Amino acid sequence: MATVIRTDALTKHYGTVHALDGLNLTVDEGQVHGFLGPNGAGKSTTIRILLGLARPSTGTASVFGSDPWREAPSLHRRLASVPGDVSLWPNLSGGEAIDLLSRLRGGGSGAGFEAARTRLCDDFQLDPRTKGRAYSKGNRQKVALIAAFAVPADLYVFDEPTSGLDPLMEVVFRQEVARVRDAGATVLLSSHILSEVELLCDRVSIVRAGRIVDEGSLAEMRHLTRTEVSFVASDRATLAAAATVPGAEDLGQSEGRITLTVASDAVAEALPRLAQLGVEGLRVSPPSLEELFLRHYSSEPASAARR
Amino acid sequence: MSTLAPLLRQRWRRDAAQLAVWIAGVAALAAAGYPGVRGSYGDEQERIALLATVMANPVVLLFRGLPSGAGEAQLVAFLLLPWLLLLVALMCSFLAVRHSRGDEEDGRLELMAATPAGRTMPLVATVIHGTGAALTAGIVVALVFVASGAPVTGSALIGAACALVGAVFLGVALVAAELMPTSRAANSLAVWTLLATFILAGIGNALGTPNAELTRMTSAPLAWVSPFGWTENIRPFDADDAAPLVASGIVAAALLILAALLHSRRDLGASFVPQRRGRARARAALRSHLALIARQSRPAVIGWMVAGALVGVLSTALATVAGRLGDGNPAVTALLEALGGADDLARGLIVAFFVMLGIFAACAATQTVIRARQDETRGTAELVLATTLDRQRWLADHLIAALGAATLTILAGVAGAACGSLGQDDGGALMRDAAIAGAGQLLPAWLFGGLAAVLVVALPRLTAPVAWALIAASAAIALFGPLVGLDAAIADLSPFAAAPIPSSDAVDLRGIVPLALVTAIAIAGALTGMRRRELAA
Numbered sequence: 099m100a101t102v103i104r105t106d107a108l109t110k111h112y113g114t115v116h117a118l119d120g121l122n123l124t125v126d127e128g129q130v131h132g133f134l135g136p137n138g139a140g141k142s143t144t145i146r147i148l149l150g151l152a153r154p155s156t157g158t159a160s161v162f163g164s165d166p167w168r169e170a171p172s173l174h175r176r177l178a179s180v181p182g183d184v185s186l187w188p189n190l191s192g193g194e195a196i197d198l199l200s201r202l203r204g205g206g207s208g209a210g211f212e213a214a215r216t217r218l219c220d221d222f223q224l225d226p227r228t229k230g231r232a233y234s235k236g237n238r239q240k241v242a243l244i245a246a247f248a249v250p251a252d253l254y255v256f257d258e259p260t261s262g263l264d265p266l267m268e269v270v271f272r273q274e275v276a277r278v279r280d281a282g283a284t285v286l287l288s289s290h291i292l293s294e295v296e297l298l299c300d301r302v303s304i305v306r307a308g309r310i311v312d313e314g315s316l317a318e319m320r321h322l323t324r325t326e327v328s329f330v331a332s333d334r335a336t337l338a339a340a341a342t343v344p345g346a347e348d349l350g351q352s353e354g355r356i357t358l359t360v361a362s363d364a365v366a367e368a369l370p371r372l373a374q375l376g377v378e379g380l381r382v383s384p385p386s387l388e389e390l391f392l393r394h395y396s397s398e399p400a401s402a403a404r405r
Numbered sequence: 406m407s408t409l410a411p412l413l414r415q416r417w418r419r420d421a422a423q424l425a426v427w428i429a430g431v432a433a434l435a436a437a438g439y440p441g442v443r444g445s446y447g448d449e450q451e452r453i454a455l456l457a458t459v460m461a462n463p464v465v466l467l468f469r470g471l472p473s474g475a476g477e478a479q480l481v482a483f484l485l486l487p488w489l490l491l492l493v494a495l496m497c498s499f500l501a502v503r504h505s506r507g508d509e510e511d512g513r514l515e516l517m518a519a520t521p522a523g524r525t526m527p528l529v530a531t532v533i534h535g536t537g538a539a540l541t542a543g544i545v546v547a548l549v550f551v552a553s554g555a556p557v558t559g560s561a562l563i564g565a566a567c568a569l570v571g572a573v574f575l576g577v578a579l580v581a582a583e584l585m586p587t588s589r590a591a592n593s594l595a596v597w598t599l600l601a602t603f604i605l606a607g608i609g610n611a612l613g614t615p616n617a618e619l620t621r622m623t624s625a626p627l628a629w630v631s632p633f634g635w636t637e638n639i640r641p642f643d644a645d646d647a648a649p650l651v652a653s654g655i656v657a658a659a660l661l662i663l664a665a666l667l668h669s670r671r672d673l674g675a676s677f678v679p680q681r682r683g684r685a686r687a688r689a690a691l692r693s694h695l696a697l698i699a700r701q702s703r704p705a706v707i708g709w710m711v712a713g714a715l716v717g718v719l720s721t722a723l724a725t726v727a728g729r730l731g732d733g734n735p736a737v738t739a740l741l742e743a744l745g746g747a748d749d750l751a752r753g754l755i756v757a758f759f760v761m762l763g764i765f766a767a768c769a770a771t772q773t774v775i776r777a778r779q780d781e782t783r784g785t786a787e788l789v790l791a792t793t794l795d796r797q798r799w800l801a802d803h804l805i806a807a808l809g810a811a812t813l814t815i816l817a818g819v820a821g822a823a824c825g826s827l828g829q830d831d832g833g834a835l836m837r838d839a840a841i842a843g844a845g846q847l848l849p850a851w852l853f854g855g856l857a858a859v860l861v862v863a864l865p866r867l868t869a870p871v872a873w874a875l876i877a878a879s880a881a882i883a884l885f886g887p888l889v890g891l892d893a894a895i896a897d898l899s900p901f902a903a904a905p906i907p908s909s910d911a912v913d914l915r916g917i918v919p920l921a922l923v924t925a926i927a928i929a930g931a932l933t934g935m936r937r938r939e940l941a942a
Contacts, residue, residue, distance in 0.1 A: 151939065
């Protein structure tokens, strides 16, 4: 499988502030890749470098095998992007902005474009005749999303694309991402909304203070973590009995329930013993992305890196 | 009322520097009056000759006040009063929109209206702040006149006139801010009203009846339609009539009350003239970055072209007046020769006016290039640079549009000069001089576009202030250098003064080589630098 995005020991300094501190990101063709981290972790800086809007201080970035700083115009023929905070021209209507951006990307005409544009305006419920200055944040976001989806691309780069959208529009956005993924495109989706990434992404990179601290498919990441098992305490299922479950750690009891954790790839081995104890109200919770995320962010104090 | 003080402090804090510049400018203009008149029209015969010439040429009266006698003080008032009024009116007009529709459009008024200040108190604060600024300007002007040795009554009247005209246009702009949906639209409605009434006053004065000695003019009734017109009828240092100021007071109060009424009758964010809806689809022509810039710059460039055409008309239409002035007044002759650097009075006048045209063209170019920086800070540059547009092309498109804007402004000026020369005895010769002087000012105008582009690349944050300061300094040297006897070698540092000019049978190329060289280096340097320039986040 070809690599679409690769960064190697990427750093970016703004004065004494290290926005990126040796970031290695790899995105393969056809992936929907989640790029997760809180505000200020370096997501937007990385995306600006990948779009050729900023130059790395050291390290290299490549998109489709070329240097985005040097080859931006030719790369951008294959790429659609939506910035985190969309600004529009105050005196251009949304419809005009969509047409202009589509044309500047080399599309914006033909029956395919017309159909896609009409469908997207309907789905996103955009009034294209409103002037740019009169749109709310969510509507400006919709204009940029429609312009991005209306012309087919090989790579879509979204920087917190749903931050101004209501839940119904988030559903439309997810449908569109699924559509372009099925068409074979690659998607890089930066976000701090874990549920969104969990729903959309095949692979996830977690960025912290300008570095990737964890990378993999959600399934792979879960292997490295522990699954929480809990049940109602009873005469047979006591805390002492729970300690005999194979691989059990982190035992505890609260509000009448006993909790323990087992390695996520060893849950099946724990089940026979739990059956012998006749546990009731059994709950097995695989780790959510949120826990993965918090694990990386609670261990050490956050560094001072800011964009 | 406890919310009024913080609102006033906030307005003061936001405006202090800006208002200081406005009021200092007004004071500087007022201070320039006496030395100017004493230098050029020192004795009464010269002043009488000047007024007689002016009465014969209505075009001059469009841009000056109401002739009210040939004394030194009366002549200063005749030359300056309309411009002092205009500056104070503009200051108050922009102030009003900035703190009303401007705040409302950006959502700041909503923040303030949600506090105990409510919807009304911000408007009250703006009115107090604006009348305070107008009053300050009026007091400063009066003090400057008294300090220059003018009689106290007339000086006080001029000060009061400035303050009251300021209050009138504070009201005009606040009403405009209630009517229009955007600060841009409100500003243009207010400024067009201002300019229209200014011109109306000029026409009213020009159509008036001069006295037998040709030293005093009685305005036509039309002048009384305009605040500028009736205010000029105070005739400072002559009749010293305060009665017209009552009209200003009444109109100002009526407009402010109207603004308050309109404000109380509408929702926050709404406007009486609705926000216009845009097109659902872009026109076919809007398909390149250059087309986008052309569309965004169009209104401003049209404005510069109108200004350029006006300067062009005056440059040739006044040629005959210049001849007559020169016959009777050696001081004027010397002045025009110094300004124009030409051996012939009519040609000198054209060259002097075309320096002004070059300045307008340079402003048009600079404004267009600065748009690149505004595009960047607003975030729309990021949108277009994420398409197939590369960074150098992005800047190059702004430069192409800027050079085009400058060229169109000059062309409008030359076209204006052609209109002005119609029916004149030596129209052909005037036209030739205007065409050469216009072509000569192309290079300085382009140069400032190139310099602005260098600033966008190298000093992005300082682009606008430094670019405008460069033009202002060069304009001041070119326009006023000769008047204060500046050494020619220093005056030629101003690109406008170093431009090629017509001579009697050929073209004096002057600084064409260094101008062309610096322009080419600036443009090439900016485009090369853009290769390594990141987009500001």
